[in-house]
Amino acid sequence: MSPDTTPTDAEAACFEAGIKFGTLYHQFAGTPISPDSAASLATAMEESIENQPHCTEVTVDVRLEALESELADSTADYTELTGRFLEVEIVVDYEGCAVLTRMEMEDGYPLMRLESVRDG
Amino acid sequence: MSPDTTPTDAEAACFEAGIKFGTLYHQFAGTPISPDSAASLATAMEESIENQPHCTEVTVDVRLEALESELADSTADYTELTGRFLEVEIVVDYEGCAVLTRMEMEDGYPLMRLESVRDG
Amino acid sequence: MSPDTTPTDAEAACFEAGIKFGTLYHQFAGTPISPDSAASLATAMEESIENQPHCTEVTVDVRLEALESELADSTADYTELTGRFLEVEIVVDYEGCAVLTRMEMEDGYPLMRLESVRDG
Amino acid sequence: MSPDTTPTDAEAACFEAGIKFGTLYHQFAGTPISPDSAASLATAMEESIENQPHCTEVTVDVRLEALESELADSTADYTELTGRFLEVEIVVDYEGCAVLTRMEMEDGYPLMRLESVRDG
Numbered sequence: 001m002s003p004d005t006t007p008t009d010a011e012a013a014c015f016e017a018g019i020k021f022g023t024l025y026h027q028f029a030g031t032p033i034s035p036d037s038a039a040s041l042a043t044a045m046e047e048s049i050e051n052q053p054h055c056t057e058v059t060v061d062v063r064l065e066a067l068e069s070e071l072a073d074s075t076a077d078y079t080e081l082t083g084r085f086l087e088v089e090i091v092v093d094y095e096g097c098a099v100l101t102r103m104e105m106e107d108g109y110p111l112m113r114l115e116s117v118r119d120g
Numbered sequence: 121m122s123p124d125t126t127p128t129d130a131e132a133a134c135f136e137a138g139i140k141f142g143t144l145y146h147q148f149a150g151t152p153i154s155p156d157s158a159a160s161l162a163t164a165m166e167e168s169i170e171n172q173p174h175c176t177e178v179t180v181d182v183r184l185e186a187l188e189s190e191l192a193d194s195t196a197d198y199t200e201l202t203g204r205f206l207e208v209e210i211v212v213d214y215e216g217c218a219v220l221t222r223m224e225m226e227d228g229y230p231l232m233r234l235e236s237v238r239d240g
Numbered sequence: 241m242s243p244d245t246t247p248t249d250a251e252a253a254c255f256e257a258g259i260k261f262g263t264l265y266h267q268f269a270g271t272p273i274s275p276d277s278a279a280s281l282a283t284a285m286e287e288s289i290e291n292q293p294h295c296t297e298v299t300v301d302v303r304l305e306a307l308e309s310e311l312a313d314s315t316a317d318y319t320e321l322t323g324r325f326l327e328v329e330i331v332v333d334y335e336g337c338a339v340l341t342r343m344e345m346e347d348g349y350p351l352m353r354l355e356s357v358r359d360g
Numbered sequence: 361m362s363p364d365t366t367p368t369d370a371e372a373a374c375f376e377a378g379i380k381f382g383t384l385y386h387q388f389a390g391t392p393i394s395p396d397s398a399a400s401l402a403t404a405m406e407e408s409i410e411n412q413p414h415c416t417e418v419t420v421d422v423r424l425e426a427l428e429s430e431l432a433d434s435t436a437d438y439t440e441l442t443g444r445f446l447e448v449e450i451v452v453d454y455e456g457c458a459v460l461t462r463m464e465m466e467d468g469y470p471l472m473r474l475e476s477v478r479d480g
Binding site: 005006007008010011012014015016017018019020021022023024025026027099101112114115116117118 | 365366367368370371372374375376377378379380381382383384385386387459461472474475476477478
């Protein structure tokens with residue numbers, strides 16, 4: 001590995017932030033969810049991901065309106081967790097670099113996005 | 121399918137109970153967990169599985185002593201959820217048949233067990 | 241536990257079959273899938289679940305037509321695995337009781353069903 | 361967001377690489393695995409993650425020796441997939457930035473590491 005390809009702290013911070021997002025999404029996608037159980041699932045997602053290294057804050061909002069709208073068209077009273085029911089913000093701090101990342105719906109898809117990278 | 125192989129209500133109730141156990145375990149195994157986040161994860165596990173059809177009660181106890189003992193031997197302050205940190209009881213009611221199931225450690229393995237089947 | 245609530249072998253076999261179904265679904269739901277990667281995922285699902293105790297055969301068919309139809313309406317070239325892309329058959333043998341279970345779409349939902357129970 | 365916090369392409373590439381790693385690990389951790397089923401699971405992991413955007417190559421090696429050694433001490437003939445059975449390499453290319461990442465055991469822990477970032 002030549003010296004000029006050595007990752008910077010900011011790049012490592014972005015890598016760490018991505019790990020948290022992939023973890024959050026793929027650990028919990030598919031979980032049975034209803035309007036009544038949404039709050040406890042959101043709290044568990046936040047607290048479990050905040051355990052991971054360098055993760056300073058996770059905020060999970062369940063989009064209750066989208067959830068209720070899907071259930072209104074359904075004979076079931078619960079569904080499976082997927083990206084269109086979520087808005088997530090994750091903050092990572094790695095060696096003084098603060099990275100803010102967000103997942104939101106965009107054109108019908110849940111998009112994970114790097115918002116800002118602030119060097120220490 | 122010959123008539124004598126048609127499942128009874130009690131057998132269907134046991135099948136439903138097994139689905140809940142497989143779901144609970146494999147949805148949440150691997151989740152980052154620490155003593156501080158254990159309670160919120162247990163609550164989310166209970167409430168999400170109780171959404172499933174015919175599931176009347178789910179009780180999840182995190183074995184904090186086993187969790188703390190693993191972390192005492194570790195340089196990390198969290199680990200991944202696995203069966204040795206869990207005691208779970210699930211009650212299913214299907215067409216009046218009540219099935220009680222439990223997961224506990226036995227000889228070092230988490231064993232899922234059908235405890236009782238009470239016909240309606 | 242009174243004697244009349246002790247599970248029969250057939251009931252235990254049905255419980256075991258349910259565990260396999262819940263495991264298969266919630267371990268793999270959410271996996272990125274495309275027509276090109278469908279076959280390897282189906283094989284891995286079959287072989288991993290066949291490791292579980294008393295599980296004699298697992299057959300996973302990915303409903304390629306449903307997958308391709310969803311992708312035709314999408315700007316992405318992959319999606320997440322969910323029940324509407326799957327047809328699954330699982331055979332469990334427990335103490336000589338053979339249980340056949342199946343998951344298929346019914347009225348727009350993936351339904352897990354106990355097909356037959358044949359006592360040994 | 362002030363201009364100086366706008367992520368670079370290299371930082372976005374590292375974020376994308378992290379997402380792939382978190383996905384791979386938390387989608388598949390907990391899967392029943394044995395020496396016989398290890399190869400099909402590794403292939404499915406590679407092909408499913410390669411579906412994700414900007415992911416050019418995924419290489420999954422199951423550490424068969426570690427797996428067999430764990431099973432030798434066990435009464436079971438399978439176990440659950442976890443990091444100590446895996447060596448993974450993921451290459452991401454985002455807007456011409458190539459990022460190489462690796463997961464290996466280090467001091468008894470599976471460590472995900474950013475190896476190199478090569479700007480386009």
